[in-house]
Amino acid sequence: MTPLIEVEDLRISFPTAKGSFDAVRGVSFTLGREKLGIVGESGSGKSLTGRALMRLLTPAAQLSAKRLAFDGQDLLQATPRDLRRIRGRRISLVLQDPKYALNPVMTVGEQIGEAFRTHHRVSRAEARAKTLAMLEAVRIRNPVRVHDLYPHEVSGGMGQRIMIAMMLIPEPDLLIADEPTSALDVTVQMQVLAILDDLVTQRGMGLIFISHDLNLVASFCDRILVMYAGRIVEECRASELHAATHPYTRGLLASLPRIEESRAELAVLTRDPAWLTA
């Protein structure tokens, strides 16, 4: 069975005044219908990797790879038309902050309906029905009322659920979630994640969950990739995280406080400059 995603030696660089900056330096992995977490700090290149899979980088970015394929289809050679058919319909992207990621002058219902009608020829009434059904699926209690609200009129948690609804309505095979809960309160985070988990499992989708929160990713995903300075430094199953080998991962694990322990001081992560060139 073809893996959903095949990435081999992905490289992304940006031209700067002082030469080329390599943001992603040779990332390779495959993904099946599973939940993959990509963890890293700011600047590790995790978000760029996620967006590169949908070819959504800014024009300034230079992207190259030995292989970049979705369900067997080569994404590097794909025409803009091909890409538009894939985006939304086969792969979807959920961004971090619904306040900015939704169009402020369109109602949320309109935006969700648009996501569906872009890929399916249906009437407005049908799209509206589908939208309301989707809003219910993300556990929004009053879909009819919410349908006509504007993005600034909904809370953060509801906004993220709307984003999820919008991105899942065309029934894609893969969802990339780029820090989907980082802008939310902790209590709301759990709710949104539960909904995400449910939907992804129900539909048998693949999920790439990008985050800086190692704990969160470990509890949620099947497999984990740890990125540092544009490279993958660790790849393991979530259940085997405690057995991680790379010093960076070990450092991250050590600096997380645990409620049952009695350390007097938290460990500070020491970065080995060798990791930058390894």
Place this chain on the structure above:
Amino acid sequence: MTDTDWRARLLSDTPASRRQARLGQAYRGWLQFQRNRLALLGLGIVLALVLLAALAPLVAPHDPYAQNLARRLLAPSATHWLGTDEFGRDVLSRLLYGARITLMIVVLVALIAAPIGLIVGTASGYLGGAVDAVLMRITDIFLAFPSLILALAFVAALGPGIENAIIAIALTSWPPYARIARAETLTIRNSDYIAVARIQGASTPRILFGHVMPLCTSSLIVRVTLDMAGIILTAAGLGFLGLGAQPPMAEWGAMVSSGRRYILDQWWVATIPGLAIFIVSLGFNLLGDGLRDVLDPRKS
């Protein structure tokens, strides 16, 4: 000291004195500025204007006021590079003397309007309360008028003439400066070093003049330079309507107006002064844009 020594001193990260730090900052600003070729062009135009205006009596080939009705409306030639006007006066010489008038208007308006705006704006922002409300209402009212119309109304009251035109334009130009100064003042009003100065017993005027106003200067300089093009156009407009410099003064707007009658056959009389207005205006706009990129990068 050699060139490289000077550069090293100016660009050093550890200046030894305040003067060295200031010079270094100015030099860095200059380096950034001169990378922008259009801005350099603007600077060149403005410098050329200043130079030609200053040297007009020496450079002008003829007397700008000397009439010669036998030689009126001549096409550009070797003796009269830009031809002659309807009174036989050399257009080039009048153009050069017109540069003096243009420069004078621009400088005087800036010298009158900027301080007024600065004082009103800083006082309004710093003192707040009723003073702020009243001053800002007045500023808003002035901003509510289109500037040319207001200038026209003032000139109507005061009578035509170049001094009145300058006053009129200055009276319509100060409101934006007041706004800028007030905005800047509001941001620094509550900062610590102002509080320290107050604790040390500095009086309000001293704080305003010594601390607040110097900080507004860079944004004001940018704005004033950008406004100069508009001032030139307004002054030329007034001159065109006959309300600015009076004949026989060689003001560019007035020259366009008097040459208008002959536009179809002797196009140079009206076209060339207008071209001069355009070029000088353009120069100030380019210069202002370049200054803004260096001094106020967040706004570009």
Place this chain on the structure above:
Amino acid sequence: MIALPGLRAAREAAQLSVQLGITLLGLLAVTFFIGRVVPIDPVLAVVGDQAPRDVYEAVRIELGLDRPVWVQFGLYVQKILSGDFGTSLVTNRAVAEDIIRVFPATLELATLATFIGVLLGVPMGIAGAVWQDRWPDQLVRVLGLVGYSVPIFWLGIIGLLVFYGILGWVAGPGRLGVFFEDVVPTITGVILIDAAIAGEWEVFWNAVSHVVLPSAVLGYFSVAYIARMTRSFMLDQLAQEYVVTARAKGLSEARIIWVHALRNVAVPLITVVALSYARLLEGAVLTETVFAWPGLGRYLTTALLAADMNAVLGSTIVVGAVFVGLNMISDVLYRLMDPRAR
């Protein structure tokens, strides 16, 4: 207290009206002040300098000049609000009458110019933003720069030289050929409309050939300004996160630009268009002089040169009021159009 939407709107409307009132009052204060600065004695202007003392005094009292300044101002405001702008020295008619007669011509120019500005300026601005740093963008920037630097009266003169003098494509100065004057009954004051209503097509086309050049010259400034602002707004929008979302949904670039981004651009753009209209009123003063266009601008300048203070101040008040009104309208429109501001 529950803020009902209707109540809030009413409160905001009241606030806006008060602001409008204060600004207009301030406007009148400025014109009143200007009127007082005039070095001519207004009494002498009425009675002449040979009049005996008691006549002079009588007229002085009649004009209210013996009362304190603020009373005079109050009387002045009263007069203006009742529509009495005084009599024009030049035309000997009520200034208010004159203004009603000439204003439509200026509105005609300003409206046509704004039309051109939006029709050409918005697509150009969008093109400049979408193809940033390529030739459409350079064109917009050059046009904008020239628009901010070129004297409008000179552009008008050059236009006349080229399109009327050399090419003969359009008619010369004036609003209508001499033969066609007074042929069409005045309904709106705008000859194009009146001629169309009356079915007088020869008059219509003559009017068109006269209005093309002045509205094109004014229109150029409108295009330069609107294109520049549209480009700036569009660039802002295209850098927003919701554009990434839209692309991620698989929307075409065209839909992203014309539906998503443009709806966001439209909000501040309305303000820009209103402002542009107001600035055109200013430009009209000079354009009307160049093209001998019988509008408010020319009325104002004629009055200026004759020191006809009533006419000058009356025109200034009208232009100022329109300016303020347009600013206020654009404010209201902004609030109506942006769902976040409601």
